[in-house]
Structure formats: C-alpha cells, structure tokens
Amino acid sequence: EVQLVESGGGLVQPGGSLRLSCAASGFTVSSNYMSWVRQAPGKGLEWVSVIYSGGSTYYADSVKGRFTISRDNSKNTLYLQMNSLRAEDTAVYYCARWSIAAHDAFDIWGQGTMVTVSS
Amino acid sequence: SSELTQDPAVSVALGQTVRITCQGDSLRSYYASWYQQKPGQAPVLVIYGKNNRPSGIPDRFSGSSSGNTASLTITGAQAEDEADYYCNSRDSSGNHLGVFGGGTKLTVL
Numbered sequence: 001e002v003q004l005v006e007s008g009g010g011l012v013q014p015g016g017s018l019r020l021s022c023a024a025s026g027f028t029v030s031s032n033y034m035s036w037v038r039q040a041p042g043k044g045l046e047w048v049s050v051i052y053s054g055g056s057t058y059y060a061d062s063v064k065g066r067f068t069i070s071r072d073n074s075k076n077t078l079y080l081q082m083n084s085l086r087a088e089d090t091a092v093y094y095c096a097r098w099s100i101a102a103h104d105a106f107d108i109w110g111q112g113t114m115v116t117v118s119s
Numbered sequence: 120s121s122e123l124t125q126d127p128a129v130s131v132a133l134g135q136t137v138r139i140t141c142q143g144d145s146l147r148s149y150y151a152s153w154y155q156q157k158p159g160q161a162p163v164l165v166i167y168g169k170n171n172r173p174s175g176i177p178d179r180f181s182g183s184s185s186g187n188t189a190s191l192t193i194t195g196a197q198a199e200d201e202a203d204y205y206c207n208s209r210d211s212s213g214n215h216l217g218v219f220g221g222g223t224k225l226t227v228l
Contacts, residue, residue: 035217037162045154045162045205047217058215094161098217104209105152105167112161 002026002108004095009113016085016117022078022095022110030073033098035106036080038091038115046091049080050098063089085117123151123206123220130226131196139191139223141206149208151189153182156203156222165204166191193225201227 008020020036036048049059049069057069068081078095092114096106123143131137141151150169154162164173166182179194189208193200204223210216 037217037219044203044222045156045207045219047207047219050215050217056215060216099167102164102171102173103150103152103168104217105150105164106154106162106207107164107167107173109161109163 004097004108004110006093006095006110006113009093009115011116011118012085013119014086014117017081017083018085018115020080020082020093020095020113020115022080024076024078024097027097027108029071029076029078033100034069034071034078035096035098036067036069036078037094037096037106037109038089039094039112040088040091043091048093051078082115085115087117089115090117091115122211122218123208125204125206125220125223127221128224128226130228131193132228133198134195136192136194137196137225139193139204139225141189141191141220142187143208143211143218143220144187145208145211145218146184146187146189148211151182151184151206151208153180153189153191154205154207155200156205162205196225196227198227201225 035050066084092112094112097108099107153166156162170182206220
C-alpha cells in the first residue's frame with residue numbers, strides 16, 4: 001500500500017527546534033519529488049518546501065534559512081528540520097509526493113502532524 | 120498573499136452543477152491541480168493535468184482551463200462533496216516553488 005506517515009510534531013517554545021519525519025511505504029522517496037505543505041489552524045494550505053529526486057531543495061520565502069528538508073534513502077524517510085520557530089509556524093504539517101507523472105500534482109498525502117509554537 | 124485566487128465560498132443545491140475557479144498568472148504556463156479537504160482530514164487530489172481524475176474519484180468531478188483561469192466543475196453535486204477545495208500549481212516567478220489558492224468552501228444545500 002502506498003502511504004506516508006508523519007511524526008515528530010509537538011509543542012515547542014518560540015526560537016526552538018523540531019524535526020518532523022515522514023516515513024514512506026509502497027514507493028521510493030529518493031526517486032520522487034517530495035514536499036512539505038502546512039496548514040495553520042482555520043487557514044488554507046501553504047507550500048513549504050520540496051526536495052527533488054536529484055537532491056536539489058527549495059523553500060517558501062516564509063521558511064527559507066530556518067527550515068531544512070532532507071531524506072534518508074536507507075530508511076525511505078523524508079525530514080523537515082525546523083529551527084528558530086515562530087508562533088506563525090504553528091500548523092499541521094503534511095508531507096506529500098509531488099508527482100511529475102501527475103503534472104506536478106500532490107498525489108499522495110500523509111495524515112499530518114501538528115506543530116504548536118508557544119511559550 | 121497567494122498568487123492563486125479563489126472565491127472564499129460557493130454554494131450549490133443538491134444535484135445541481137457548480138464551478139469553482141482559480142485565477143493566477145502561473146496557470147498560463149502550468150496545469151492546476153485540485154484538492155478536496157474535509158474537516159480534520161488530509162487533502163485528497165481530485166483533478167490533475169488537463170482533466171484527469173485519480174482512481175476512486177467520481178466522474179462528476181472535472182477540470183478545465185482557459186488563459187489564467189482553471190476551473191473545477193462538479194456535475195450533480197452530492198452532500199458528501201461539501202468540503203474545502205484548493206487549487207495548486209507551480210509558482211509564476213520561479214518554477215521550483217509551489218503555490219496554493221486560498222481555498223473555496225463549498226456548501227451543498
């Protein structure tokens with residue numbers, strides 16, 4: 001079964017750090033474009049970051065310099081390292097496969113993990 | 120601010136047809152994809168490319184595009200179609216980035 005399962009969310013103080021994980025099954029993370037998308041409470045979806053199959057990474061301006069996307073091919077897992085967290089980073093974070101075969105659509109989504117930045 | 124613009128809310132009578140639109144410069148170069156999200160759930164892809172439905176998506180969902188506007192049409196809306204709908208494409212200023220519309224809340228009356 002093709003599936004993504006996120007973990008690592010929680011409560012963190014402003015200025016703190018957190019690392020999210022996204023374990024994939026049924027397909028190979030390193031052969032695909034993989035993204036993080038977030039959704040603040042009661043708000044819409046916001047694209048956060050992508051890692052290409054070749055390893056190139058790109059970020060939304062709102063997180064550039066603070067967040068780092070990476071993957072562990074041996075674990076078939078995607079990560080998002082989040083540093084210098086702010087209250088406005090509070091959101092549900094989803095990992096998703098960005099499918100070139102599906103004309104750049106996000107065709108597989110995880111269930112999401114909640115990150116709360118608060119003192 | 121989002122580079123893809125959607126109407127915040129749309130309503131449709133049960134069994135009728137509704138069109139949800141998405142406007143943005145990037146849509147002149149890239150296809151839009153559409154996602155359905157119900158409360159407390161992850162988004163689900165419903166339309167991608169020119170007009171393609173993933174397996175399991177009912178054929179009452181269809182997509183189209185003209186110029187800078189993409190549309191999602193639901194023909195014969197059902198109660199279970201009540202949800203938030205988001206469009207998405209590549210960013211217009213740099214094709215490595217993604218962007219979502221602000222979302223449309225669909226109410227089925």
